[in-house]
Amino acid sequence: MVSTHSRWLYGVAALLYAFLYAPIAVVIVFSFNTSRHGLGWQGFTWQWYRALLDNSQALEAAKNTLALAICSTLIATAIGTAAGFGLSRYEIPGRRFFSRLLYLPVFVPDIVMAVSLLLFFSIIRQWLGLFQLGLTTMIFAHVTFQIPFVAIVVRSRLAGLDPALEEAAHDLGANAWQTFWRVTFPLMLPGVMAGGMLAFTLSLDDFVVSFFTSGPGSTTLPILIYASVKRGLTPDIHALSTLIVLVSLLATLTVALLQRRGRA
């Protein structure tokens, strides 16, 4: 009975993995297909990848995506790390409220956050002339949804640390500044890195928030892909998507390695 039972489980699991990977596989396969429109396989080619190099729109979008992800991740990691640290350390009045405020963005549908920021930016623009829609507004928007994730990761990392290490540093005569930079920060660094990578991937992948807070000239890769899908799929989009999949794969493995080192 046990063996038929587990054979059944293996079969279902295999099907589910196939189901999870079918869309990724089809995009990768079609990025190497000679056929422009057909659904059948007509031979292997690199031509769609070469075409990407001449596609100024795609290159521009890639540059915007990276600039946006790097800027927003740096800001969100700094603010989120500080918040995660503060939440795990200080019992202050209003801590419960702040803790809830910090986690709430995770549960708010991204489209609601997107249109609320769109409204906010346009009202400020009318009053003060600030926040012309573009990369800057997108950075503000991305930082907003990134902060909670960084803070959650950093906070959980700090929760697992032994307080005796800091106490020992103080007992040995280190002042607060020295204790933080020589003891606490190195210990929380794996959490900060993992939180930062998480924020970075979230920014790279985001479509909805970017779509509503972008302006002319600040098209990112997900926006470009969406527009192309709406117009009609072409193989160079598959090539672009395959490259993006590759980047997220590398990022995933980096995070996995960081977390394993953090645990060790």
Added chain:
Amino acid sequence: MTSQSQIHRGEAITRGRLSIRAAASLGPGFIWLILFFLIPLGIIAAMSFLSRGEDGTVDRPLTLENYRRLAGFGLLGFDPLYPIILFRSFVLGSGTAMLCLTAGLPLAFFIAKLSKPFKQLALTLVVIPFWTNLLIRTYAWQMLLGPGSWITQLAVWLRVIGPDEALYPGTFAVYLCMVCDFLPFMVLPLYASVEKLDWSMAEAAMDLGANRFQVFRHGVLPQIQPGVIAGLILVFLPATGQFVIPDLLGGAKTAMLGNAIQQQFGPGLDWPFGSAVALVSLAVALAGLWLFTRKTADQNLEIV
């Protein structure tokens, strides 16, 4: 040491200095979220009571018109369009969550039963799609389900659909893609619970003569409940507010709350009404959150 000093993590420090440090670390995040999260939500809430002026401008008179229209009582008499969209989104969100649970349970048990090196591999294989752009995984289903694809041919051969029909666009395509896109959100928390499962409870139930269903219901399910709840929430929330998946894979008949919001803030240019729809979407999401967490109180989900 003055009388106000206290020991905080091995360091003698005054209350005042401690407050300064707390403010310095928590302050920036607090201010940021008030400014770019709470205030914008407040603006949405306020905007939903204003009216649409000429050419998509926003007008002063305060009104409940937007909510009346959402409830089906528009200017032109009863129109169930928005109540249907609301209902459809809720069904899509909870339906996707239940389908993901059905598919996620065997996968979580499968991974938990593997030996250590394979377990890591199997888990990573679930995480990779999780990190792969949702837009890409979504548009791929257009190809997988389009006319002429082998899945469509199989469906035609099985007489599920007629020879001239396709599986996309439509409700089926939306559900299939939803489950595929959100399955990792279910499997990861489920696995975390299944991994800690105490099998002796299930064995005891079996020894006491329980059948398979009873063993699962009373010996296993209570133990993995935190994972089930977390998974349901993680799937339900993004699924309910989805606009990309219905937009790319559904037809006009599968419009969801997300599509309605996008319509009003995009081509429709009715920001007050769009705000009302957004606020209702937020309410649906928070209602779902409350519904799923109600039973378990805060013992399992310290984040809520």
